[in-house]
Amino acid sequence: MSSKERFADKMEFPPAAVQPNVFPLSWQAQTKKMEEVWDAAQREVWDPKKLPWDTFDVTKYSWEEREAIAYWWTLLSVFDASAPPVFAEALIKTYEVHEEDPVRRCFFSVTRDEQNHEQMCGLAITKLLEHPDPLTYEPKTELGKRLQKNAHWLYYNGSRYWEGYKKAVPKYSLAVLFSSFLMGEVAAATIFKQMADGSQELVFREAFRNIGRDEGRHMAICMALMERDYPQLDLTDRDTITKQVRAGYLFLSAVLFEPPMEFWDLPADFIDNQREGEAVCRQAGFAVPEYEAKKENWRKAILNLKGVLDRYDIPFPAIPEVGISGKEITDVEMEDIIPVF
Numbered sequence: 001m002s003s004k005e006r007f008a009d010k011m012e013f014p015p016a017a018v019q020p021n022v023f024p025l026s027w028q029a030q031t032k033k034m035e036e037v038w039d040a041a042q043r044e045v046w047d048p049k050k051l052p053w054d055t056f057d058v059t060k061y062s063w064e065e066r067e068a069i070a071y072w073w074t075l076l077s078v079f080d081a082s083a084p085p086v087f088a089e090a091l092i093k094t095y096e097v098h099e100e101d102p103v104r105r106c107f108f109s110v111t112r113d114e115q116n117h118e119q120m121c122g123l124a125i126t127k128l129l130e131h132p133d134p135l136t137y138e139p140k141t142e143l144g145k146r147l148q149k150n151a152h153w154l155y156y157n158g159s160r161y162w163e164g165y166k167k168a169v170p171k172y173s174l175a176v177l178f179s180s181f182l183m184g185e186v187a188a189a190t191i192f193k194q195m196a197d198g199s200q201e202l203v204f205r206e207a208f209r210n211i212g213r214d215e216g217r218h219m220a221i222c223m224a225l226m227e228r229d230y231p232q233l234d235l236t237d238r239d240t241i242t243k244q245v246r247a248g249y250l251f252l253s254a255v256l257f258e259p260p261m262e263f264w265d266l267p268a269d270f271i272d273n274q275r276e277g278e279a280v281c282r283q284a285g286f287a288v289p290e291y292e293a294k295k296e297n298w299r300k301a302i303l304n305l306k307g308v309l310d311r312y313d314i315p316f317p318a319i320p321e322v323g324i325s326g327k328e329i330t331d332v333e334m335e336d337i338i339p340v341f
């Protein structure tokens with residue numbers, strides 16, 4: 001066994017370490033922007049537990065309202081609760097490929113931020129339902145029952161992409177992974193801004209403001225990496241990115257807009273239930289945007305992304321659902337998905 005083979009008595013210096021070796025023993029720093037984002041992340045650390053929870057009186061809401069608002073947080077969790085492991089995996093990759101030190105730290109900060117976002121979902125749901133688990137909770141209203149069925153389907157669909165993601169991370173360069181991350185960050189920055197503006201409850205407004213600020217930093221990290229790497233991008237990577245953007249649209253539409261049924265495996269009454277739940281949320285002062293507003297916001301976010309990719313001559317996919325023409329991409333499966341939130 002080569003692992004038993006001793007070298008120290010045969011040579012002055014050891015043989016070269018087998019790569020990828022997970023620890024670089026090097027603290028190079030080239031991308032100044034990354035250092036700035038890291039500094040901002042350190043300054044802007046927040047703790048979900050320290051939000052003004054004492055101002056949040058759940059008893060002023062009806063059970064239907066509580067279950068509807070908890071459903072929205074559950075929908076968000078389908079994306080945000082997978083973010084800590086997703087970014088932890090990407091963080092490991094930055095070490096394996098011996099990324100520069102500020103890039104490794106930036107990924108560490110994203111992992112930590114996403115952990116906060118996940119924690120926030122849990123705190124909101126637990127408080128609203130007086131139960132820590134939206135799937136085993138026993139709904140008190142008829143709408144609550146239908147929304148819980150929706151939650152089961154979302155959870156099932158979301159669970160299908162982890163294995164694919166784990167295979168994708170070693171396969172693709174950071175440059176490709178970043179285009180998918182950027183899609184998620186653009187989407188996230190959009191939704192949290194909307195939710196912060198539309199929430200009457202102080203604790204939610206503050207949470208959305210913090211989360212939105214975190215997502216803005218995540219976006220800046222992606223942009224800085226793209227600026228560094230995209231000028232040298234090779235052609236096959238461009239095709240992968242185009243496909244991933246289409247995949248990102250299909251995946252993230254479930255939270256930003258409405259889930260496309262050709263991609264999400266969901267029952268026929270899913271959208272009606274969700275719309276009903278969202279109407280109850282709005283009535284209760286938790287302003288989930290209406291269909292047309294969601295569509296317009298999502299369209300704007302995608303056009304922003306298109307502006308970025310155009311700079312590097314990366315063909316944009318057609319997204320006819322929101323009126324964007326481009327390269328036709330078909331056959332996207334949950335297993336092909338890199339996008340994260």
Ligand SMILES: [Fe+2]
Binds near residue numbers: 080083113117
């Ligand atoms: Fe997040």
Ligand SMILES: [Fe+2]
Binds near residue numbers: 184185188215218
């Ligand atoms: Fe994020």
